[in-house]
Amino acid sequence: MDPQELLSKTVGQYTGHVNPGLARLMSFAGFGVEVKGEGCYLWDQDGRRYLDCLGGYGVFSLGHRHSKVVEAVKKQLDAMPLSGKTFFCSAQGELAERLARVAPGGLEYTFFSNSGAEACEAALKFARMATGRVKIVSTEGSYHGKTMGGLSATGREKYRKPFEPLVPGVVFVPFGDSEAASHAIDKETACVIVEVIQGEGGVRVPPVGYMRALREACDRSGALLIVDEVQTGLGRTGAMFACEHEAVRPDIMPLAKALGGGVVPIGATMGTKDVWDKVFGVNPLIHTSTFGGNSLACAAGLAALDVIQEEGLIERAKKMGGLMMTALKEMACKHDLVAEVRGRGLLIGVEFAIDEVGELVIAQLVKRGMIAAYTLNNPRVIRIEPPLVISEKQAEWACQTFEEAVAETEELVATLA
Numbered sequence: 001m002d003p004q005e006l007l008s009k010t011v012g013q014y015t016g017h018v019n020p021g022l023a024r025l026m027s028f029a030g031f032g033v034e035v036k037g038e039g040c041y042l043w044d045q046d047g048r049r050y051l052d053c054l055g056g057y058g059v060f061s062l063g064h065r066h067s068k069v070v071e072a073v074k075k076q077l078d079a080m081p082l083s084g085k086t087f088f089c090s091a092q093g094e095l096a097e098r099l100a101r102v103a104p105g106g107l108e109y110t111f112f113s114n115s116g117a118e119a120c121e122a123a124l125k126f127a128r129m130a131t132g133r134v135k136i137v138s139t140e141g142s143y144h145g146k147t148m149g150g151l152s153a154t155g156r157e158k159y160r161k162p163f164e165p166l167v168p169g170v171v172f173v174p175f176g177d178s179e180a181a182s183h184a185i186d187k188e189t190a191c192v193i194v195e196v197i198q199g200e201g202g203v204r205v206p207p208v209g210y211m212r213a214l215r216e217a218c219d220r221s222g223a224l225l226i227v228d229e230v231q232t233g234l235g236r237t238g239a240m241f242a243c244e245h246e247a248v249r250p251d252i253m254p255l256a257k258a259l260g261g262g263v264v265p266i267g268a269t270m271g272t273k274d275v276w277d278k279v280f281g282v283n284p285l286i287h288t289s290t291f292g293g294n295s296l297a298c299a300a301g302l303a304a305l306d307v308i309q310e311e312g313l314i315e316r317a318k319k320m321g322g323l324m325m326t327a328l329k330e331m332a333c334k335h336d337l338v339a340e341v342r343g344r345g346l347l348i349g350v351e352f353a354i355d356e357v358g359e360l361v362i363a364q365l366v367k368r369g370m371i372a373a374y375t376l377n378n379p380r381v382i383r384i385e386p387p388l389v390i391s392e393k394q395a396e397w398a399c400q401t402f403e404e405a406v407a408e409t410e411e412l413v414a415t416l417a
């Protein structure tokens with residue numbers, strides 16, 4: 001099909017049958033139709049190549065179509081793609097064991113699902129059942145998915161309000177304020193749910209010692225600590241799991257995104273033996289998922305863990321993250337439009353000094369062949385989350401291109417003022 005025909009047909013279909021507002025938003029940003037992905041790049045209908053510095057919000061840590069993951073998935077496809085659910089699934093057992101080996105100590109068990117929201121949903125249910133308590137302490141600006149449970153614990157009114165009444169018993173405290181959290185945690189509290197770095201909240205990094213303080217507050221009151229590593233997990237911040245930066249052991253840890261190796265969707269909720277005994281001890285079918293733990297997803301997960309270790313992607317995230325952070329901070333000093341650059345490893349946020357600038361910068365980036373996006377709960381912040389396999393040359397190009405996009409947006413804003 002002619003490229004322009006493909007684009008207008010797809011935009012028309014989105015407008016008529018998917019989501020008209022989203023179609024407008026994506027068209028404004030200049031996004032086309034994706035037709036191919038390879039490594040750190042994807043291509044649109046015109047054959048234009050883009051450096052993917054969003055990486056599917058953290059999904060493409062291994063890049064697009066990593067050969068080892070594709071090969072493992074193809075092999076599984078030819079044998080048995082989905083689990084029949086009555087027999088044991090060896091890939092599921094294997095992945096659960098491998099995850100237990102790399103996760104922080106004590107997280108020995110895994111429940112598999114298909115997305116980050118499902119992984120958080122299970123985490124909240126497990127915490128309530130394991131403690132027999134109802135109250136959930138979450139943080140302002142947090143993001144834990146858009147299912148009823150995940151949304152109830154998500155710290156942004158805009159997304160919660162239209163669906164109220166939500167799950168009761170959730171209280172929100174400011175992110176990064178361990179004293180406020182300690183005051184909120186009491187003998188009724190089932191769990192605290194928290195991201196180590198708030199991704200959708202605008203790549204917000206809490207003060208050093210925050211996670212440890214939360215761990216101690218939970219221990220004092222018998223509440224469970226859920227560390228949501230859906231976005232930060234599997235090497236993204238320069239550690240296998242971001243909670244390792246403070247040597248904190250969660251009781252429950254939701255994962256998703258990068259675990260599928262950028263090839264098959266998967267969600268996972270890890271937990272301690274104690275939690276598992278209390279949740280599944282009486283009824284092993286108390287929480288289930290038809291597609292969760294399917295053989296294809298688990299084969300992808302196993303290959304993804306291999307690649308992360310074999311290619312030293314944790315070290316790479318640290319090195320490339322440092323390089324990009326330095327370059328972007330230098331850029332920030334030269335441009336008033338940029339208020340702050342922050343993050344850890346290859347989870348980087350650039351905050352602008354005024355609202356609505358993010359969209360303009362993104363359009364400028366797309367024009368130059370680079371993809372990034374703003375964070376869902378904080379549109380002032382553009383997130384840079386490239387594959388961990390990004391090369392030094394690609395990282396330098398990305399920073400330079402970002403500066404050009406900021407400079408042109410600055411000129412545009414000046415003419416409009």
Ligand SMILES: Cc1ncc(COP(=O)(O)O)c(C=O)c1O
Nearest residue numbers: 115116117143144145199230231
């Ligand atoms: C920390 C965190 N938790 C949960 C989710 C929800 O994941 P999903 O979109 O796969 O449902 C996200 C998604 O961005 C996330 O960043």
